[in-house]
Every structure is written in C-alpha cells, then in structure tokens.
Amino acid sequence: xxxxxxxxxxxxxxxxxxxxxxxxxxxxxxxxxxxxxxxxxxxxxxxxxxxxxxxxxxxxxxxxxxxxxxxxxxxxxxxxxxxxxxxxxxxxxxxxxxxxxxxxxxxxxxxxxxxxxxxxxxxxxxxxxxxxxxxxxxxxxxxxxxxxxxxxxxxxxxxxxxxxxxxxxxxxxxxxxxxxxxxxxxxxxxxxxxxxxxxxxxxxxxxxxxxxxxxxxxxxxxxxxxxxxxxxxxxxxxxxxxxxxxxxxxxxxxxxxxxxxxxxxxxxxxxxxxxxxxxxxxxxxxxxxxxxxxxxxxxxxxxxxxxxxxxxxxxxxxxxxxxxxxxxxxxxxxxxxxxxxxxxxxxxxxxxxxxxxxxxxxxxxxxxxxxxxxxxxxxxxxxxxxxxxxxxxxxxxxxxxxxxxxxxxxxxxxxxxxxxxxxxx
Ligand SMILES: Cc1cc2nc3c(=O)[nH]c(=O)nc-3n(C[C@H](O)[C@H](O)[C@H](O)COP(=O)(O)OP(=O)(O)OC[C@H]3O[C@@H](n4cnc5c(N)ncnc54)[C@H](O)[C@@H]3O)c2cc1C
Numbered sequence: 001x002x003x004x005x006x007x008x009x010x011x012x013x014x015x016x017x018x019x020x021x022x023x024x025x026x027x028x029x030x031x032x033x034x035x036x037x038x039x040x041x042x043x044x045x046x047x048x049x050x051x052x053x054x055x056x057x058x059x060x061x062x063x064x065x066x067x068x069x070x071x072x073x074x075x076x077x078x079x080x081x082x083x084x085x086x087x088x089x090x091x092x093x094x095x096x097x098x099x100x101x102x103x104x105x106x107x108x109x110x111x112x113x114x115x116x117x118x119x120x121x122x123x124x125x126x127x128x129x130x131x132x133x134x135x136x137x138x139x140x141x142x143x144x145x146x147x148x149x150x151x152x153x154x155x156x157x158x159x160x161x162x163x164x165x166x167x168x169x170x171x172x173x174x175x176x177x178x179x180x181x182x183x184x185x186x187x188x189x190x191x192x193x194x195x196x197x198x199x200x201x202x203x204x205x206x207x208x209x210x211x212x213x214x215x216x217x218x219x220x221x222x223x224x225x226x227x228x229x230x231x232x233x234x235x236x237x238x239x240x241x242x243x244x245x246x247x248x249x250x251x252x253x254x255x256x257x258x259x260x261x262x263x264x265x266x267x268x269x270x271x272x273x274x275x276x277x278x279x280x281x282x283x284x285x286x287x288x289x290x291x292x293x294x295x296x297x298x299x300x301x302x303x304x305x306x307x308x309x310x311x312x313x314x315x316x317x318x319x320x321x322x323x324x325x326x327x328x329x330x331x332x333x334x335x336x337x338x339x340x341x342x343x344x345x346x347x348x349x350x351x352x353x354x355x356x357x358x359x360x361x362x363x364x365x366x367x368x369x370x371x372x373x374x375x376x377x378x379x380x381x382x383x384x385x386x387x388x389x390x391x392x393x394x395x396x397x398x399x400x401x402x403x404x405x406x407x408x409x410x411x412x413x414x415x416x417x418x419x420x421x422x423x424x425x
Pocket of ligand 1: 075077078079080081098099100101104105106109111112113114182183185207208209210212230231308309310326327328329333338339341342344
C-alpha cells in the first residue's frame, strides 16, 4: 500500500531535495526508490509521512554509490587538471581526476617555456622538468633583427610531460583519486559516465583542453579565436644561441602570430610557428623553414613534431551552475604568446578556493567572478596588444627593430624585460 497523493507531489519534492543537496537526479521512479528503502529498513509505508519519506530517500539514495560520490570531479588529467585537483584535495574535498588516456599529460605537445616566477606561481614542483635557462631574445622581422639580453636568467625551458606528471602526482599526494583510462562520455548535472562506470559529484570541473567535451556537453559559448601551430623538436644542429630565444614577426608569412626557436641545449631546439587560419599552415611552414636563420635545421634530426591549436580568447562564460571550465577548456591563455600554463594554473587556484567555499561553507560558487576580477584585465590587455600587432605592417616592424638598435632603447628594453614581461608565457 502506498500513501495517498504520492505522485506528482512527492516526485517533485524529492527532486527538489536532491537538487538542493546536489545529490544527483532521481534516476528511477520514486516507487522504485521507496521499494528499495522499504526493503532496507523494513518500513511500513502507511506509517510514514511524505516528508519523512523524502528524508529517507535523501539519505538512502546515495547509499548505493557512496564510494562513487565525490565533492569534485575533474575531467582531464594534465597540467591544469592537476593544479585544480590539488587545490580542491588540499582543502579536504573528496576529489577525483578522470583522465581518458592511460598516462597523464599532454605528451610534450607544447613549446614549454615559462618565466621562472610564473612557473613557481603554479605550485607544481618543476625543478626536475627544467632543461635550459634563457635570458633574452633575438627579435627578427623580415629584414632586420634586434638582440635584447637581460641581466638575469628569465625563462625556463622544460619537459612538459614531467611537468604534467608532477602536477597530477601533487594532487594525488594531497588526497585526490586518479582514474586513468576513464574517458567521460556522458555528462549530467551531478553525474558523469565514464568508460569505467558512473560517479556522482557535487561540482564538475572541465579541464579537458582546447576541444573540451565538458564545454560542448553543457553548451558553453564557443571559443571565437584560435591560432594554429606547428612545432618540431630538432636535434643534431648548431643552435646559434643557447641562452636566447629567437622570435620571428612577419605578418605576411605568419599572419596573426609569430615563429620561434627555443633552445633546449647546444644541439637541440624547438622550432615552430602559429597562424590565425588553419588553411594558411602549409604555406606558412614553407616560408618559415626557408628563412636563412633556419637553414641549418633542415639537416637536423626531428625528435617529434605536431600540429595543435591554441585558444586565444576566453569563452564568454566559464561557469554554469555547478559546472566550471579551467585552462584551455575555458580559453584562459594569453593572446600575445599563447601561454596557458601559468594563467590556467592561477585560475585553477581560484576554482579550488571557490569550490571549497561552496561545499564546506555553503557559500556561492563564484569562480567566474573571481577569476575575471583578478585576471580579466590582464587578459584583455593581451588581447588588445595582439590586435595591435596583427595590424602592424611588416615594413613597420623592420623600422621599429632598426630604430631600437641603439644603447638607449636597448637599455629600456632590458629594463622592460626585467619587469618579467618578455617571458610571461
Ligand atoms: C604549439 C604550442 C606551444 C605552446 N607553448 C606553451 C608555452 O611555451 N608555455 C605555456 O605556458 N603554454 C604553452 N602552450 C599552451 C599550453 O600547452 C596549454 O595552455 C596547456 O596545455 C593547457 O593545459 P590543460 O591542462 O588546460 O589542457 P591539456 O593539456 O590539453 O589537457 C587536457 C587533458 O584532458 C584529457 N581529456 C580530454 N577529454 C577528456 C574526456 N572526455 N575524459 C577524460 N579526459 C579527457 C586529455 O587527455 C588531456 O590529458 C602551447 C600550446 C601549443 C599548442
């Protein structure tokens, strides 16, 4: 026998209750839940009121999958997923990282150069990943060049795979659970289905990179601008400057971005470029690798090469209810350089604080407001600089480089570099 007025009022109440408590959806019918509860507790339906029944359901529903219920589920086990997970786990939140691959990380599909101060701000122990230090740059235009040397070593060239592994293992040692080979295939409000089964969660963090399935599943606004890159790590070459990066500005050959040579050691460098339109990649590759500065690289041995895109504008929104996006999934990169590790990590820290406030202290989940108020201005400054750079004609860059090749300008540029600007990737 069941109490009168069971449907639809009870169902609505149960659903509201579950939603308020972030306990997931009512998957089966209330009858089913109540049947199983009756079985468990041997209750007599006729003696319990609707509201006590709701309470019982509230307690009993998650019982089935108590071990599979988390405060936070992070989709993506790479650099930013690792920082997000560490920030949540160290605040005592029950955290799981779901990574589709059998190993964490981006498999070195990244130039991996950051300012030392920036890398330190990520919180990831990076010393074992460091490969080389640089303290200046040679800027090339079509016909001119300019060398700026800074007093101190400013940027670190590192092994991205080691960095990603350290990022995720820091999260695990802070208490997060890592599930490898767990591709998230179905997304609900408080429920994720993976190739390994389903889990319940109060908050979902999409740290699943530039092609984020989390963003697509919850219909976040699309990222409006990307740059398309090619990079090769080439060895057995004479690297011209072991302690300087080389940067190539050429709006005709490399529209919307730039080219680079980043030294790993005397014999190895990462050589790459980006353009604002994927259809321009092949032509840009020919033009770029035909430059005289790259002639020696043609006879070197390619250790790895890849094509990849970088989002250079954040999504219009990065939070929908209890679902948030961080790192490349959110488009949190600098439009000028495409660097996303430092900026993504800083936003992941904001995510950790905001989620902890929401779960432990029942505060508002204010991630979007937090990161935009801290870093929104910096991001838009980078966007404006990028827009400006895109409009500058190649002959103007030639003139600017040659005009600055005097002691006063070089002194100023060195000081500018001292402000950690040049290498804030
Ligand atoms: C050519 C190039 C050079 C760059 N150079 C630099 C640089 O020098 N310095 C710098 O700071 N930045 C650089 N960047 C940018 C930097 O690589 C990114 O900002 C950074 O990788 C973002 O990390 P992430 O953790 O957000 O995403 P990713 O590193 O892309 O990680 C996403 C993770 O999510 C996993 N995943 C995806 N979908 C699912 C799913 N459905 N279920 C489970 N797991 C999933 C993936 O397997 C992956 O492990 C460069 C980028 C490019 C393309």
